[in-house]
Amino acid sequence: xxxxxxxxxxxxxxxxxxxxxxxxxxxxxxxxxxxxxxxxxxxxxxxxxxxxxxxxxxxxxxxxxxxxxxxxxxxxxxxxxxxxxxxxxxxxxxxxxxxxxxxxxxxxxxxxxxxxxxxxxxxxxxxxxxxxxxxxxxxxxxxxxxxxxxxxxxxxxxxxxxxxxxxxxxxxxxxxxxxxxxxxxxxxxxxxxxxxxxxxxxxxxxxxxxxxxxxxxxxxxxxxxxxxxxxxxxxxxxxxxxxxxxxxxxxxxxxxxxxxxxxxxxxxxxxxxxxxxxxxxxxxxxxxxxxxxxxxxxxxxxxxxxxxxxxxxxxxxxxxxxxxxxxxxxxxxxxxxxxxxxxxxxxxxxxxxxxxxxxxxxxxxxxxxxxxxxxxxx
Ligand SMILES: [Fe+2]
Numbered sequence: 123x124x125x126x127x128x129x130x131x132x133x134x135x136x137x138x139x140x141x142x143x144x145x146x147x148x149x150x151x152x153x154x155x156x157x158x159x160x161x162x163x164x165x166x167x168x169x170x171x172x173x174x175x176x177x178x179x180x181x182x183x184x185x186x187x188x189x190x191x192x193x194x195x196x197x198x199x200x201x202x203x204x205x206x207x208x209x210x211x212x213x214x215x216x217x218x219x220x221x222x223x224x225x226x227x228x229x230x231x232x233x234x235x236x237x238x239x240x241x242x243x244x245x246x247x248x249x250x251x252x253x254x255x256x257x258x259x260x261x262x263x264x265x266x267x268x269x270x271x272x273x274x275x276x277x278x279x280x281x282x283x284x285x286x287x288x289x290x291x292x293x294x295x296x297x298x299x300x301x302x303x304x305x306x307x308x309x310x311x312x313x314x315x316x317x318x319x320x321x322x323x324x325x326x327x328x329x330x331x332x333x334x335x336x337x338x339x340x341x342x343x344x345x346x347x348x349x350x351x352x353x354x355x356x357x358x359x360x361x362x363x364x365x366x367x368x369x370x371x372x373x374x375x376x377x378x379x380x381x382x383x384x385x386x387x388x389x390x391x392x393x394x395x396x397x398x399x400x401x402x403x404x405x406x407x408x409x410x411x412x413x414x415x416x417x418x419x420x421x422x423x424x425x426x427x428x429x430x431x432x433x434x435x436x437x438x439x440x441x442x443x444x445x446x447x448x449x450x451x452x453x454x455x456x457x458x459x460x461x462x463x464x465x466x467x468x469x470x471x472x473x474x475x476x477x478x479x480x481x482x483x484x485x486x487x488x489x490x491x492x493x494x495x496x497x498x499x500x
Contacts, residue, residue: 126322126367127280130246130257134286134356136348139166141285145243147176147207151199153220154211155184161293163249164211179203184212188219191266196223197230200242207243210281211290213302214253217246221261221279228278246281249290251341251354252302252389254309254362256284271382273476286359288352296342300445301389303338303354307331307438308377308392309361311400313368314416315409317482323368326360328416333357335420335441342445369480373399375472376490376497382471383464384456393447394454397435398497404431406483450500458498465494 133141150171158164159182171178181199183192200208200223210220224244231239246256255261259280264271294302310330313323333353340350373395381391403409414430417423422437424430439449448454451461469490472478478485485493 130281132284138287142170149205150178150207151205152180152209184216184219189264189266193222197227200227209245211247213250214255217255218261222263244281245283247285250302251358252305257362258366288355299342301387304393305389306358306361307334309365312371313364316369316480318369323364326364330357330361370477371481374477375475379468379471396438398493451498
């Protein structure tokens with residue numbers, strides 16, 4: 123038996139933020155970062171709350187790679203305000219922080235109260251088109267003492283409402299549009315070939331991949347292209363639904379290990395490994411067929427399965443190049459010896475990553491090490 127979850131409710135397209143008028147918010151905690159406040163993005167939300175005469179407080183301490191201390195501070199803000207709703211505004215970090223705060227707040231309330239605590243209504247407003255965090259129950263929080271990243275997944279952390287309004291992505295610079303857009307691509311592609319994939323997730327994943335091939339370059343070249351921004355924002359959300367109901371794979375495991383060691387952004391780190399992971403996964407006949415079928419559906423040469431896989435790999439390299447993303451690690455400012463010396467550790471970390479469980483073709487540590495080496499030379 124398999125399960126496909128359709129929560130949360132999603133409002134989308136330009137001006138969907140106006141939907142906030144329809145929610146009976148009386149007292150809200152807004153979780154965001156300082157840039158969102160200073161750039162006026164948060165004001166798009168607070169103006170509506172002001173019109174509705176709702177009370178609110180802004181917790182703007184969110185930083186990239188949210189820490190356990192940050193979650194504790196957020197829980198303290200929750201205990202003071204006792205809000206009826208939480209509005210997370212930002213990229214994956216703000217939404218992940220809000221999820222962590224809700225989880226620990228609810229655990230604390232349930233332990234200290236005789237009655238079952240009521241979860242605040244959780245609204246997620248993504249400001250990048252990448253993580254899909256607005257529709258998943260996953261959150262990654264870094265332990266302040268050990269610096270270990272802890273992944274949490276609880277139903278209670280799933281937002282109740284996602285507002286997927288492309289106006290919130292207009293200020294995103296081109297390099298971030300490129301990196302986060304390729305993260306969307308990787309979510310969909312890994313969901314498509316995962317051992318957890320289904321007809322439901324395949325349909326979403328294939329649709330997302332077509333959108334990314336058609337619109338990511340447009341959004342990268344012109345951040346004010348509202349159609350391209352909207353398409354990429356929808357694609358990010360749908361990729362989130364696809365992978366949360368299917369799974370990710372070693373492309374993410376390797377990206378996590380490499381990104382953490384060499385300080386490379388998440389989207390860029392996963393984008394670099396795409397061609398080399400596709401080549402490896404194609405040793406599995408189901409993956410090979412799905413890659414080739416995707417190539418055919420987007421109009422690439424795919425008379426045979428081998429030709430389809432080759433076309434897909436080459437088209438991703440071309441897309442990466444056009445987006446200013448290196449097609450191999452050698453093209454980055456990373457010393458060869460330093461990289462090769464790290465392969466053993468990175469391969470071990472990638473093997474232990476939870477995403478590796480979702481990979482249809484089961485790798486050995488040596489397989490991962492070989493892919494790392496190939497990705498260096500290109
Ligand atoms: Fe990702």
